[in-house]
Amino acid sequence: MNVDRLDMMTTPAALVDLDRVDANLKRVAMYTRQHGLRWRPHTKTHKTPEFAALQLAAGAQGVTVATVREAEVMATVCDDILLAYPPVGDDRLARLMALPPHVRLTVALDSGEALEMLSRAARRAGRTVGVLVELDLGMRRVGLQSTGDAIALAGNVAFGSGLEYRGITFYAGHLRLPQEKLGSAMRAQSERLAAFIEALTDSGLRPETVSGGSTPTLWRSHEVAGLTEIRPGINIFNDRNAVSVGACPWEECAYSVLATVVSTTVPGQAVIDAGSKALAKEEGFTDTGVYGALLDRPDVLVRGLSEEHGLLDLSSTDWRPRVGDRVRVVPNHACASVNLHDRLHLLRQGTWAGTHAITARGW
16 A cells, blocks of 8 residues: 555545445446346445446446436436436426436436426426336335325326336335345335336336335345346445445445544543544444444444544454554445545555545535
């Protein structure tokens, strides 16, 4: 590793291991080809067109975004974009319709109100926008819960002006179990989804696209009958949460935050300069009061965060850092941490290889 370069870097700093990114992308591309699934990765994890371009080059058929800002940025490298968030509000809709005309735009929504707003905006802009009707398969956040409501909304899309019914979507973010315990939950999800597909098909509204998936359930996506497309985001980088549920081994974590030890005066701990404003204060899937772990010492946990301070628990290690030492922290949730930084510093074979500005932050 180019120690001199990292030693000169102001901390905290977001780092990405490109060799691990390449391996992560290759793995998901092989999986989706093997199981006949389309791959539409969620770009909210990295928020950079450069990494979206890598995903497309690896075999992704399009990208998913959560914000109009992400759509604007990703449209510079991708011509097939799914906005997996209802675009409510005149400003959002105006900017969405201003995307380059060659971009094939699809929007996920779950209400007649959002549908009517989108239809008016599409008619004014003179463009056709695809719609995926969003279902709730247990997340209890957004999405329709009854087949009757799904049929009604899909019918309104199919006969609406400026819109094109393209299918259905769901997000199973509530499935955060270890891989060996996912079986019954995946079967229940598959059965619930099958009921929606059957009801829509019987009503003449067969969904061409059935879009779902997440990083925790990524490698069991083929078990969901009828699924045609997956939208994992975190797997390009991976994080401590992904490791905790068996979605990846620790060695596939490509994202970390470089930090400096600033204090060791309290026995049994060390303080680093990466706090909640660098790591994001999100609890782990499988534990509480832990916000990350050291990349090269995963037994050393971040057990406390304030805005500018991270507390390393040294109770399970003989390692005793000194003030000024550099460490790399893998946070629980990579997406939330990336969003707190201005740029990603890249490593190739352990050597600094440049930076990517995180240009898709904001709304």
